[in-house]
Amino acid sequence: MEGRRITRHLTGIAPLAALSVVLALALAMMAAATQNSALFGRVYTLLLIVNVAGIALLLLLLLLNLHALIVQRRARVLGSRLTLRLVGALSLIAIVPVFVVYLFSLQLLNKGIDSWFDVRIEQALHDALSLGRSTLDRLLEDLVRKTQAMALEIDGVRGREATVLNDLREHYDVFDATLIGADGRIVASTSHRGLGDRAVLVPDRPREAILAHVRQGEVYANVDTTRSGLQLRVVVPVGEREMGAGRVLQTLQPVGPRYSSLTDSVQSAFAEYEKLVYLRKSLKLGFTLTLTLVALFTLLLALWAALFFARRLVAPLRDLAEGTQAVAQGNYRKQIPVTSRDELGLLVQSFNDMTRKIHRAQMQIRRSQREAETQRTQLETVLTHLSSGVLSFDESLTLHMHNAAAAQILGVDLDTLVGRPLAALSQHEPALAPLVEAVAEHAGRDGEWQREVTLARAARRSIIVRGTRLPGLDDKPAGLVLVFDDVTALIQAQRDAAWGEVARRLAHEIKNPLTPIQLSAERIRQKCLEVLNERPRETLDRATRTIIQQVEAMKTMVNEFSDYARPLAVQPEPFDLNLLVRDVVDLYEGKHRWVAIELALDPTIPMIQSDPRRLRQVMHNLILNADDALAGVDDPRLTVQTRCMKEADCRFIELSVRDNGGGFAPTVIDRVFEPYVTTKEKGTGLGLAIVKKIVEEHGGAVWVENLKPRGAAITVRLPLRANAAPVAVRESA
Amino acid sequence: MAFTMRAWTSVDAARGTCGARGLRLIGWLALFYAGLAHAGFSIRDVHSAIADGGLKLDATLDLHFDDAVVEALDKGIPLEIVIDVRLLKHRSVWWDSTLDRWEMRPRIQYHALSGRYVVTAAPGHDEAENFDTLNEALAYVGTLKNLLLPVSEKLKPADDYRLVLTAELNLESLPAPLQPLAYVSRKWRLWGSKKWKVGE
Numbered sequence: 001m002e003g004r005r006i007t008r009h010l011t012g013i014a015p016l017a018a019l020s021v022v023l024a025l026a027l028a029m030m031a032a033a034t035q036n037s038a039l040f041g042r043v044y045t046l047l048l049i050v051n052v053a054g055i056a057l058l059l060l061l062l063l064l065n066l067h068a069l070i071v072q073r074r075a076r077v078l079g080s081r082l083t084l085r086l087v088g089a090l091s092l093i094a095i096v097p098v099f100v101v102y103l104f105s106l107q108l109l110n111k112g113i114d115s116w117f118d119v120r121i122e123q124a125l126h127d128a129l130s131l132g133r134s135t136l137d138r139l140l141e142d143l144v145r146k147t148q149a150m151a152l153e154i155d156g157v158r159g160r161e162a163t164v165l166n167d168l169r170e171h172y173d174v175f176d177a178t179l180i181g182a183d184g185r186i187v188a189s190t191s192h193r194g195l196g197d198r199a200v201l202v203p204d205r206p207r208e209a210i211l212a213h214v215r216q217g218e219v220y221a222n223v224d225t226t227r228s229g230l231q232l233r234v235v236v237p238v239g240e241r242e243m244g245a246g247r248v249l250q251t252l253q254p255v256g257p258r259y260s261s262l263t264d265s266v267q268s269a270f271a272e273y274e275k276l277v278y279l280r281k282s283l284k285l286g287f288t289l290t291l292t293l294v295a296l297f298t299l300l301l302a303l304w305a306a307l308f309f310a311r312r313l314v315a316p317l318r319d320l321a322e323g324t325q326a327v328a329q330g331n332y333r334k335q336i337p338v339t340s341r342d343e344l345g346l347l348v349q350s351f352n353d354m355t356r357k358i359h360r361a362q363m364q365i366r367r368s369q370r371e372a373e374t375q376r377t378q379l380e381t382v383l384t385h386l387s388s389g390v391l392s393f394d395e396s397l398t399l400h401m402h403n404a405a406a407a408q409i410l411g412v413d414l415d416t417l418v419g420r421p422l423a424a425l426s427q428h429e430p431a432l433a434p435l436v437e438a439v440a441e442h443a444g445r446d447g448e449w450q451r452e453v454t455l456a457r458a459a460r461r462s463i464i465v466r467g468t469r470l471p472g473l474d475d476k477p478a479g480l481v482l483v484f485d486d487v488t489a490l491i492q493a494q495r496d497a498a499w500g501e502v503a504r505r506l507a508h509e510i511k512n513p514l515t516p517i518q519l520s521a522e523r524i525r526q527k528c529l530e531v532l533n534e535r536p537r538e539t540l541d542r543a544t545r546t547i548i549q550q551v552e553a554m555k556t557m558v559n560e561f562s563d564y565a566r567p568l569a570v571q572p573e574p575f576d577l578n579l580l581v582r583d584v585v586d587l588y589e590g591k592h593r594w595v596a597i598e599l600a601l602d603p604t605i606p607m608i609q610s611d612p613r614r615l616r617q618v619m620h621n622l623i624l625n626a627d628d629a630l631a632g633v634d635d636p637r638l639t640v641q642t643r644c645m646k647e648a649d650c651r652f653i654e655l656s657v658r659d660n661g662g663g664f665a666p667t668v669i670d671r672v673f674e675p676y677v678t679t680k681e682k683g684t685g686l687g688l689a690i691v692k693k694i695v696e697e698h699g700g701a702v703w704v705e706n707l708k709p710r711g712a713a714i715t716v717r718l719p720l721r722a723n724a725a726p727v728a729v730r731e732s733a
Numbered sequence: 734m735a736f737t738m739r740a741w742t743s744v745d746a747a748r749g750t751c752g753a754r755g756l757r758l759i760g761w762l763a764l765f766y767a768g769l770a771h772a773g774f775s776i777r778d779v780h781s782a783i784a785d786g787g788l789k790l791d792a793t794l795d796l797h798f799d800d801a802v803v804e805a806l807d808k809g810i811p812l813e814i815v816i817d818v819r820l821l822k823h824r825s826v827w828w829d830s831t832l833d834r835w836e837m838r839p840r841i842q843y844h845a846l847s848g849r850y851v852v853t854a855a856p857g858h859d860e861a862e863n864f865d866t867l868n869e870a871l872a873y874v875g876t877l878k879n880l881l882l883p884v885s886e887k888l889k890p891a892d893d894y895r896l897v898l899t900a901e902l903n904l905e906s907l908p909a910p911l912q913p914l915a916y917v918s919r920k921w922r923l924w925g926s927k928k929w930k931v932g933e
Contacts, residue, residue, distance in 0.1 A: 223849065
C-alpha cells in the first residue's frame with residue numbers, strides 16, 4: 001500500500017501549498033526580469049524553467065487528484081459523484097473568467113507593445129542617422145584633405161620628421177599625427193594630448209591590415225569608436241612610391257564635443273530603437289509567456305482550491321450517507337463526527353440525535369419484548385399447572401389455546417383441535433356436545449357467565465364452566481376464554497352430604513315411633529298370650545312376633561342409616577391391622593363354615609394409626625358383601641389379604657377381600673359405592689357406601705374390580721397415619 | 734605583450750563562480766544540453782608552453798556566427814564570447830585536478846553611426862578595435878598570440894599538464910526577452926572546446 005500512501009501525500013494540501021508559494025515567487029521574479037532589470041536578467045531563463053517545471057508539477061498533482069477522484073467515482077465511493085460535480089462547477093466558474101481575462105490581456109499586451117513602435121519615429125531615426133553619417137563623412141573628408149596635404153609636405157623630409165610633423169599638425173589643427181616608416185616602425189608621432197597621457201608614450205598604431213591596405217596606395221579613412229568617444233582616423237601613403245613599401249601618415253581627430261554629444265545621442269537612440277524593433281517579437285513572446293504562466297498558475301490554483309473545498313464540503317455529506325446506510329441496515333449505534341458549525345454540522349448533529357433515540361427505543365422495545373416473553377412463559381407455566389381447565393377461542397370461535405388440565409378433564413386430545421372451530425369439539429367427541437351447546441349459547445353475550453354442564457359419558461362427569469369475553473384492541477371483540485372445573489366429585493360429595501342429612505333426619509323421625517310399636521307389641525304378647533285360646537293364641541303369637549321382628553328390622557335399618565349419616569369422629573390409635581382382620585374373620589369362621597376363608601396377611605406391615613372400631617366395621621361390611629356375592633356359588637372361597645405397599649415405601653397398607661362369586665355387573669360397578677345400589681333382594685345397599693365413607697375419612701381409597709375368570713375384589717388402601725380432616729363437606733353433627 | 738586585469742579573469746581552482754554559473758548549468762541540463770548544443774566554434778593551431786611567470790598560449794578560434802546571430806548583432810545587440818582556459822594536472826587513475834583557471838570575455842557590438850563593428854576586451858588586447866566587417870572582427874577576437882597566463886604556483890616542466898580551452902557565446906549577456914529563444918535555438922548555442930597537453 002506504499003503507492004497509495006504516497007498518492008495520498010501527493011494529493012494532500014501540503015505539497016500543493018508549498019508549490020504554489022514557490023511558483024508565486026518565481027512568477028513575480030520573472031515578471032520583474034522581463035523588464036530587463038539587471039538583477040533578474042541573469043536568472044531570467046532559470047526562473048522560466050522553474051516556473052514551467054513548477055506549473056507542470058502542479059498540473060501533475062492536480063491530475064493525480066482528479067484521477068483519484070474519477071477512480072472513486074467509478075468505484076461508486078460515497079460522495080465521489082457530488083465531489084466531482086462540485087469540482088466541475090467550481091472549475092468552470094474559475095476557468096471561464098480567467099480565460100476571458102487572459103485573452104483580453106493578451107490582446108492588450110500585443111497592442112501595447114505594438115504601440116511602442118511608430119513607423120514615423122523609425123523613419124525619423126533613420127534620417128537622423130543618415131544626417132549623422134553625412135556629418136561624419138564630411139568631417140572625414142575634411143581630415144583626409146588635411147592629411148593628404150600634410151603627407152605632401154612631409155614627403156621627402158628626412159631627419160626632422162618630428163618637428164615638421166608637429167608643425168604641420170598644429171598648422172592643420174589635427175589632434176594626433178603619426179608617421180610610420182616603410183619598415184613599420186614609428187618615425188615620428190605628435191599629439192595634442194598632454195604629457196600625462198599614456199598615448200604619448202605609446203602612440204596609437206593602425207593595424208597591420210590597415211597599413212597593408214594603405215601601402216597599396218589606398219587611402220584609409222574611418223570612424224572609430226573609442227572609450228573616449230568617436231574618433232576619426234585617416235591613414236594616407238606618403239609620396240608616390242612603388243607598391244608594398246613606403247611611409248604612411250596617420251592622423252587622428254576626435255569628433256568635437258558638440259558633434260560628439262549630438263552623434264552620441266543619435267547613435268544611442270537609433271541603437272536602442274533598432275534593438276527594440278529586433279526584440280519586439282521576443283518581447284511579445286516573453287510577456288505572453290509570463291502572462292500565460294500566470295494565467296495557468298491561477299487556473300491551477302483555482303482548480304486545486306475547487307478540489308479542496310469540494311472535498312471538505314462533501315465530507316460531512318458522505319458521512320451522513322454512510323450513516324443512513326448503516327441505519328438502513330439496522331445499525332443504530334453509528335455516530336458521525338461533527339466537523340463544522342454550519343447547517344451541515346447541524347444536520348449531522350440531528351442525525352446523531354435521531355440514531356441515538358432510535359437505538360434507545362430499540363433497546364426499550366427489546367426489553368419490553370423480553371418482559372412480555374417472560375410473562376408469557378410464566379402464564380403458560382401457571383396455566384399448565386392449573387388444575388382448572390382453560391380454553392381460549394378467538395372471535396370466530398376457533399380454538400386458540402388450551403392447557404393440560406382441560407384436555408384431562410374433557411378427556412380429549414386438544415392438540416389436534418387447535419385452530420378448528422368450536423363445533424369440531426363435539427364432532428370429534430360427541431360427549432362434549434352439551435359443553436359446545438352451552439358455549440355457543442352464551443358466545444354472543446357480553447360479561448361473565450357460568451353454567452353447569454354434564455358431559456354425556458358412560459361415567460357421568462359434571463363440570464362448571466365459566467366463560468368471559470377477552471378484551472381486544474380498540475374495544476373490538478377478541479374471542480372468549482372458558483375456565484371449567486370437574487365438580488363431579490364435588491357434586492358427589494354434596495349429594496352424599498344431602499343424602500346423609502336426609503338419612504339422619506329420616507332415621508331420627510322413624511326411630512321415634514318404632515320403640516312404642518315394639519313395646520306395644522310386646523305388651524300385647526305379654527298380656528294376651530296366656531289368656532287366649534289356642535287358635536287365637538297362635539295368631540296373636542305369630543302376629544306379634546312378626547310385628548316385633550319387622551320393627552327390629554326397621555330399627556336395624558334405621559340404625560344403619562344413622563351410622564351412614566352420622567359424622568364420624570375419627571379417633572386414631574395405633575394397632576395391628578392383621579390382628580384386627582383375624583379377630584373379625586374368627587367371628588365369621590364359626591358362622592359361615594360353608595365359605596372357605598383364606599388369609600394372606602403380610603407379616604411385615606407396620607402398626608397403623610387409625611380408628612379400629614371403624615375399620616372393624618369396614619371389615620364386617622366387606623365380608624358381608626362377599627358373603628352375599630358367594631350365595632349359591634359352587635366352592636365358595638373368600639380371601640382376605642393385607643400387604644404393605646412397597647412401591648410407596650410402606651406408607652400405605654392395602655387390604656383386599658376377594659371372592660370367587662359372580663362379580664359385579666357392568667351397570668353397577670361404577671356406582672357400587674353409592675347408597676341404595678344393590679343387587680340383593682333384601683339389604684339396604686349402604687354397606688359399601690359406609691365402607692367408602694369410613695375409608696375416605698381415614699384419608700384412604702377404596703375400589704372394586706372384577707377378577708378373571710370369575711369373582712370380584714374390593715381393595716382398601718389406607719395410609720399409616722389417618723387424616724383427621726373429613727373428605728366431604730358436611731354440616732356439623 | 735602587456736595585458737591588464739580587464740582582459741581576463743583568474744579564477745581560483747577550488748572555487749568557481751558558483752551561484753549563477755551553477756544554476757546556469759542546471760538550466761542547460763534541463764533543456765537537454767547535449768542535444769541542443771551546436772559546436773559552431775572550432776579551435777585549432779593550439780600551442781602552449783611553460784614560460785617565466787606562467788603559461789604561454791597560442792590558439793586560433795574559428796568563430797562562425799549564424800545568420801540569426803548576425804542579424805541580432807546588426808540590430809545593435811552586443812554579443813559576448815566567453816573564452817575559458819583551464820589548467821589541469823593529469824592523473825592516471827583519477828580525474829584530472831584543476832590547478833588554475835582563466836576567463837576572457839571579448840565583446841562585439843555594431844556601431845550604427847559609423848557602420849563598424851567594435852571589439853572590446855579582446856584576449857591580450859587592451860584597447861577597443863573597430864572593424865568594417867564582422868569577419869575581420871571575429872578573426873581579431875579568435876587570434877590568440879603569445880598570450881601569457883599567470884599561474885599561481887610554479888609549474889614543473891616534468892609534470893603532465895593539460896590545458897582545456899572552451900569558447901562559447903554567452904547567452905546570459907543577451908537581453909532578457911531574447912534569452913529563452915536563444916537557449917532553445919540551435920543557432921544561438923555556439924560552443925567549442927579543445928583539450929591538449931602542455932608543451933605541444
